[in-house]
Amino acid sequence: MASVAAAVALAITPAAAVQAQTPVDQLIIGKSMNNVLSLDPAAATGNDVVEIIANLYDFLVELDASDLTRVRPALAERWSIAEDGRQLRFHIRQGVRFHSGNTLTAEDVAWSLQRVLKLNMALATAWKSYGFTADNVSDLITAPEPYIVQIRLPEPTDPKLILYTLATSVSAAVLDRQLVQQHARNDDWGRAWLTTRAAGSGAFTLDEWRAKDVLLMRRNPDYWAGPAKLQRVVMRHMTESQALRLMIERGDIDIATGMSPADITALQGDPRLVTQSVQRGTVYYVAVNAKTPPFADRQVRQAVRALIDYDGINRTIMPHYGVLHQRPVPLGLPATLPQPGYKLDVAKARALLAQAGYPEGFDTTIRVLAESPFINIATSLQSTLAQAGIRASILPGTGNQVYGAMRERQFDIIVGRGGGGAEPHPHSSLRSLVYNPDNRDEARLTNFQGWRTGFQSPRINALIEQAVVEIDADRQLAIYQEIQRIYDEEVGAIFPISQMQDTVVRTRDIRNYQGHPAATTRYHGVYKER
Structure with a gap:
């Protein structure tokens, strides 16, 4: 524990010199860890914990950070998909050991995925959307041989979605089954123990985690792909943008995440620092x-x-938060149509309101998170709505207050963020933002933001269901593009403004760092050149 204490001291002690340097064999990251509430891959939600899990654990496959449609081998050396698309078969790399020394086998993989459904926590959502349940998962996800994993789909869907989920969701992290079972209590599948511990085979092992303080990871010397170049990764809990700016300017941290646009802009002229932006799948x-x-x-x-x-918001509010995008399908996918070119047009809006019977406008409310950039977007919207006679009061609140009202369909207007997230597939976003198979209040389809808004299009629903099982790639592409055209025509209830970006500031001496759009940023190959 002495070495751990020393690492914490190095990472936390303020530097006396104006241009201090972090240790050459350590990566010191300043970031908010407010949303890191559990390290259990079945319960760990939010982007902040994804990169932690991605370095402590291994996944079957990974997505290329430069081309999200390219699936790369990881624990699975190779895989095959049945002609009918209903079965995937993975060949597991032999000789991999967990941090405990236990041998990793196909049984660990199957058990880890089964555990997610059995616990039925937040990370089970994606798997349930494909038809997996706590009752059928043990029959559908199996290890027929020591190094073979077989996944049979309970209902037709595009098998690429399964691959993308295996590559991006922390629910797909492979756990040390024997170790976790040793610490299981009262049929909790080891959940209590894993909340603050790790049982993986990743490039780094967990030394210590103190919630909202510091997390330390140490290099795994026996990693199957070779030891990481860095000895240690230290994540410091920092929520204030100005503190992050000061620390990275002084050389006390190597990477700063979650900074305000103003502070990022101020640092862009510093020759010792580099700014990197990563595009996310949400809007x-x-x-x-x-x-x-x-x-x-x-x-x-x-x-x-x-x-x-749109133009004003993206020009003045969204730099370092997002880039202009007006489609429900994310940027960068072959299926995404060019921007429709929506603009602020008060005269057009007034004419439409008059035709609808509201020539004098009406009173309404805007629910919004009380933080940037959401509150800034709401303020802009309040101003432009007023130009056409729509008098909107802003109701700022917490995430539970804003999205809770949306889940209950008790709102007028909301400024929010959502979408499919990490999977680079049109279905992921369309299912989240547009699909609504049952618009009744009692249906309670709260996972569907289309249901939350009360917008339902039978034509779009049918096409989404058709596209996800379409085997012909060209035909599937055409269907997804047709969905976007219909969404424009029917005027869906969600108006995308900007596609999310995460911007980090790092020191120039860091090599091989590449932030991942799916948040699975890995540090195995990162090092410092001085």
């Missing part, structure tokens, strides 16, 4: 409640769509 949006008047009227929704200052 910032304005959403209306199409279940109730006045937003049930297509013309009113069209008017609101014409009262968003």
Whole structure:
């Protein structure tokens, strides 16, 4: 423990010199860890914990950070997909050992995936969307041979979605089955023990985690792909942008994440530092409640769509947060249509409101997170809505207050963020933002943001269901593009504004660092050149 204490001291002691340097064999990261509440891969939610899990554990496959549609081998050396798309078969790398020394086999892989469904916590959502349940998973995800994993799909879907989930979701991390079972209590599948510990085979082992303080990872000398170049990774809990700026300017940390746009911009002229932005799959949006008047009227929704200052918001508010995007399918995918070119057009909006029976506008509310950039977008929207006579009061709140109201369909307008997240597939975002198979209140399809907004299009629903099982790639592409055209025509209740970006500032001496769009940023090959 002495070496751990020394590492903490090195990472936390303020530097006396103006241009201090961190140890050459350690990577010191400043970031908010407010949302790191558990290290259990079945329960760990949010992007902040993903890169931790990605370095402590291994996955079957990985996605190339430069080309998310390229699936690379990891624990699975190779795999095959049945002609009908209903079965995937993985050949597991032999000779891999967990940090405990236990040998990793196909049984560990199958058990880890089964555990996610059996616990039925937040990370089970993606698997349940494919038809897996706690009752059927043991029959569908199996290890028929010591180094063969077989996944049979309970219902037709695009098998690429399964691969993408295996590569990006922390639910796909492979756990040391024997070690976890030794610490299981009262049929909890080791959940209590894993909350603050790790049982992986990744490039780094967990030395210590103190919630909202510091997390230390040490190089795994026996890693199957060779030892990492760095001896240790230290993550320091830091929430204040100005503190992050000061620390990286002084050389006390190597990477700063979660800084304000103003501080990032101020550091861009420093020759010792580099700014890197990573595009995420989620979008910032304005959403209306199409279940109730006045937003049930297509013309009113069209008017609101014409009262968003897309250019102004993206030019003045979104730098380092996001880039202009107005489609429900993310940027960078072959299926994504060019931007529709929506602009602020007050005259058009006034004419639409008059046709809908609201020539004098109406009163409404905007629910929004009380933080940047959400509150700034809401303020801009309030101003532009007023130009057409829509008088909107802003109701700032916490995530539970804002998205809780959305889940209950008790809102008028919301400024939010959502989408498919990490999977580079149109279905991921369309299912999240648009799909709504049952618009009744009692259906309670709260995982579908389309349901939350009360917008339902039978045509779009049918095409989404058709596209996800379409085997012909060209035909599938055409269907996804048709969905976007219909969404424009029917004026869906979610208006994408900007696609999310994460921007980090790092020191120039770091090599091989590449932030991953799926947040699975790995440090195995990172080193410092001085």
